[in-house]
Amino acid sequence: MRFMVIVKSNAASEAGEMPSxxxxxxxxxxxxxxxxxxxxxxxxxLHPSSRGARVRFFGKRRSxxxxxxxxxxxxxxxxxxxxxxSKEEAIEWVKRCxxxxxxxxxxxxxxxFEAEDFGAELTPELREQEQRLxxxxxxxx
Numbered sequence: 701m702r703f704m705v706i707v708k709s710n711a712a713s714e715a716g717e718m719p720s721x722x723x724x725x726x727x728x729x730x731x732x733x734x735x736x737x738x739x740x741x742x743x744x745x746l747h748p749s750s751r752g753a754r755v756r757f758f759g760k761r762r763s764x765x766x767x768x769x770x771x772x773x774x775x776x777x778x779x780x781x782x783x784x785x786s787k788e789e790a791i792e793w794v795k796r797c798x799x800x801x802x803x804x805x806x807x808x809x810x811x812x813f814e815a816e817d818f819g820a821e822l823t824p825e826l827r828e829q830e831q832r833l834x835x836x837x838x839x840x841x
Contacts, residue, residue, distance in 0.1 A: 709777035
């Protein structure tokens with residue numbers, strides 16, 4: 701099972717403040733544990749929303765909204781993508797994570813859909829297309 705582990709933004713991260721050397725060291729050790737355990741697939745921090753954009757959809761129309769975005773508690777500041785056996789194992793890994801922010805913070809854990817989760821709607825042709833696209837993408841990177 702794959703899980704997206706989502707670190708929420710805060711006022712400091714939205715202001716572009718960089719983490720301390722102490723926090724970077726602690727996160728480096730944590731990431732090393734994830735890699736050695738074979739569960740880390742990806743993990744990155746994100747620039748503040750002031751450097752981002754959103755695309756809003758209205759049927760076939762699109763509009764672009766440039767950052768910053770007002771509600772910092774609802775923004776993603778970083779993420780890990782991990783592969784573990786269960787939600788409980790994902791929770792145990794996240795509980796070992798250094799606090800990503802000074803003071804109170806929250807990390808969200810969300811399971812990633814797998815092909816089998818879509819049932820009959822994911823036809824053999826669509827399943828083949830997904831596998832082909834994943835292989836093409838992996839070959840390019």
